Amino acid sequence: MDIHLIPGAIPSESERDVVDAFLATQDTWDHSPFALGADDRTVHGGHAGRNRRHLLLPTLRTVQNRFGHISRGAMNYLCERLNVPPAEAYGVASFYALLTLEPAPPLVVHVCNDLACHLNGADRLCAILTEQFGPAGKPGADGAAMWKTSPCLGLCECSPAAYVQQAGESPVETVLTSATSESILGTLRGHPVTEIDRQSGKGHPSAPQTMGAERSALRLLTRVGRVDPDSLDDYRASGGFAALRLAFEMGPNGILREVTDSGLQGRGGAAFPTGRKWQAVASSPVHPHYLVANADESESGTFKDRLLMEADPFALIESMTIAGFATGCKQGYVYIRGEYPHAAQRIQHAIDSSRNRGFLGANILDQGVEFDIEVRQGAGAYICGEETALFNSIEGFRGEPRNKPPFPTEAGLFGKPTVVNNVETLYSVLGIILSGGGAFARSGTAGSKGTKLFCVSGHVEHPGVYELPFGATLRDLLGQSGGVRGGASLQAVLLGGAAGSFLTPDELDVALTYEGTRAIGASLGSGVVMVLDERVDLQDFVLRIAAFFRDESCGQCVPCRVGTQRQEEALLRLASGATNGTRQNEIRLIDDIARVMRDASICGLGTTASVAVQSAIAKFGVFQHDR
């Protein structure tokens, strides 16, 4: 292939070694199209070489983790090895927030100042860091460390939070929970980072129900906080892999029937019937089929999938194997967002030990079933949670959404029929197999079946993941989580995350179902319930949402690229009082922008970028008056 490398950019010996060592772990295909093998006489490139673009992001991550940035020399070398033009690789690398193309300190602390952390003092924290360490994005005096602000890290139940990247020979990726200025400054000044194990053995503090009497009613969280997430035997002792055995007995058609009968709807936010999706892929004559678990949980305020993967990782392996068996997939991918290092480690460990024990591989349980799973980690891009953007990211392209149709069931990952499911959706399948689709369909309400996880954060006594059968009200959920913290009074609830909408204290009796929320013009989304007490400056909070969308728009389509920018500008003008014309003019402009984005954006980011903003203006009157 005609690759034009960056002139004069020479990789260092260690950069070569790191790339070579990583690629050597990736597959049995041990030659690269450019780099010579041990002999200098043969190169196996061509189709095999050009088919390795999907290793681009993992390779970029590896270089980033080792050296703290991706030098031009390293870029040249990995492009040679992967047969990718450097200009394209640059486009990919610059797409992701966690990849750096200019020299940077080896230690970077990403301090979340997104919605939940904002509610819990992140701004104050950042001010202290600026004063005592220096401004965000600037290396400290010794050049060894730097801090940055970050969008939501999915650690909302223990906010404020930070994500730590320590590049080096033994790279460290970890998180700081309930972060303080002391803990962050200590990390920045080189104190070793120790992860607090939140596992107690008697329940999980991030899922308060698991610590009390209600745990017997739990289906999805039943093992959370009880089983050792690194022990396959512990998982089996608590009922693990029973569903898989049963599924093999049912056969693919039996599974498809149960899942369809169950009425299970996708838990990622769109609520598409899972059975229909599976049927479509299973019946496609085009092969191979792929399965993707969407664990790019990036919606502000969402952290349920992280908890499931960290506390009960084997259940994902089991449910994916069932899904793969039912839909004729031999290869599954788990795409985990880059800011979830512990979930990725747990899942990788679960994959390795499952494969080792015959629960994955060429002949699972001696049933002649072939299925395996690969972990792919993101690198900081909200948009990659959009399923087609996620495919592009896995394939080694910029994580930009594709136009639909064709839908993933027809042409998804690598252009093949693909089942892509949210993590919680997959976990729900285990119960359906064990108790039957009919039993599942009998729980919940007419339009919403089964149980649902809710991510409760903000000003509540006990933030965390809660599992409730469909039909419970928002008031029930707030009651379970201890009510507004410190006895303060409730100002608003953000339901569904940054792409969701604000509810007033008068709307607490809404049933948390798909149909119930729709009836009041809201949506469940991914299950975010963020509680804002009376002291919150809602206008500030809405500005943070607008900034989030402006920042996370991938820039591919004009309505979203321009619209998110213009929306924030209009809100900032309203906030400052320097409006163009009257306030009503500006609000009409925001409505116009919202309509354009909703009608013409390629993906859901653009179509929902104004929902929360508009609901705050309409229901709470923010930005309507001078302050």
Next chain:
Amino acid sequence: MFGAGGGTSSYREAEETDLIVLWGSNARETHPIYFHHVLKAVNRGARLFVVDPRRTSSAQWADVWLGLDVGSDVALANAVGREIIVNDLHNRSFIDRATSDFESYRQSVEPYSLAYAERLTGVPSAAIRELAHAYARADRAQLCWTLGITEHHNAVENVFALINLGLLTGHVGRYGSGLVPLRGQNNVQGGGDMGALPNRLPGGYDVENADDREPFERCYGVSIPARYGKRLDEMFDAMERGEMHALYVIGENPAQSEADSHRTMRLLNGLDWMVVQDIFLTRTAEMADVVFPASASWCETEGTVTSSERRVQRVRKAIDPPGEARDDIDILCDMASRLGQDWGRLSAESVWDELRGLSAWHRGMSYARLEALDGLAWPCPAEDHPGSPFLHARLWQDPIEGKRAPFHAVQHHPPADALTDDFPIRLTTGRRLDSYNTGVQSSGYSSPLRWGETIDIHAADGHRLGIADGELVRVISRRGTIEAPARFDSSLRPGLAFMTMHFPDEVATNILTNDVVDPRSGTAEFKATAIRVEKINERAG
């Protein structure tokens, strides 16, 4: 081959084949048009093997690149043949029906085990095996070669070794399967077809065959000498012996294009008289007694060209030649009249129609048909004949039409210019995308890809010799010494160097090259020169 001097397949077949082997060809740069057809095949899923000492830009597209030692092609091909036979992958029914001398071939390749070939070629036996199995198992396969095969002292043996593989597997004479020598210019094929060869009359007829000569003698009204003329190398030998004193050069620049330039210049200087007919005042033209400025064939003349797929295409005049430059046909007609033969004023079409009367290959190709059909591939013996996209379908007739295609048993003979301690580096020569041979036609244009002449070596050789990338170095062969900037090139391996001949005015590469020729083709061994590279200031200081 098999009695017809041309590639067997159409370009279109390259797009619809399953496996393409480029052997001794950097088509990506030297046959970019053909390579576009290759890329279409690759994008459709065809596999590409590239056999070349250098990891060229063509090799970078390959599924497998085999980096053999320069001049070990016969050993590699014989090992591929043996591997195919040993594994019973040869096409027995084709061999039985359409070929001869298989048994002697089988015996001749017997010594070339994978291990032995690995020692001779440097290519790991696993890769040789992979090539053999891929080629033999492919439903359709195209085996293509260029100067990497033919610019050797054993060029004809190299070609036979490859043709043997086509016969062994039946990859010839069927749609999509063929043996394709890629021609270096748009009209190399046409030049030969028109009789610009010492042993052929137009249309491929044999000069020494009276029956072949007779129609030409009748048409021309003169008798034609009944023996082969001299090849270029034989002309130089005749000059050396003092038997040749005058030279008429049309569209060639031998002063710079021939191997061992020192000798070439001495011989050309020793001529009594030389005429050069060319579109530029080349180095050769500068030495001439008379220069005929000619027109550029691609834009200033009417006529035809014939491509590597034997397709005859019309060339149309777009502009008048500048100054005193004239059409080649006009110049030749005037020459004839000064020599006492009045040919009158001939048009390109009337010359073509005369050819059609003599050459069965071209008989059906009227200008009108060439125009209407965007060209025709020979043989095209009649006006209702559709032309022949691929040759030798006769080999698949049962029983076959005409002669059987013979195997030619050949043996490995390393390059004539041996590597020794004094000359430890193997220099091979070639061409780059944006330049053309000695630069007569290309050096007048600038190119962003061009960096002038360099001696390309592997960085390890540079470090060993204390040479920096870009440093001017001395390059010495058994025939001469030149100076050139060194350029580190990762497509080479230690011990292998590369130069072009695109900039002979700055760096006369052919002072180094060896003029030992293949006794049958007369082509010099441009591809294999033994050299050493020296640091200049070291000697000086």
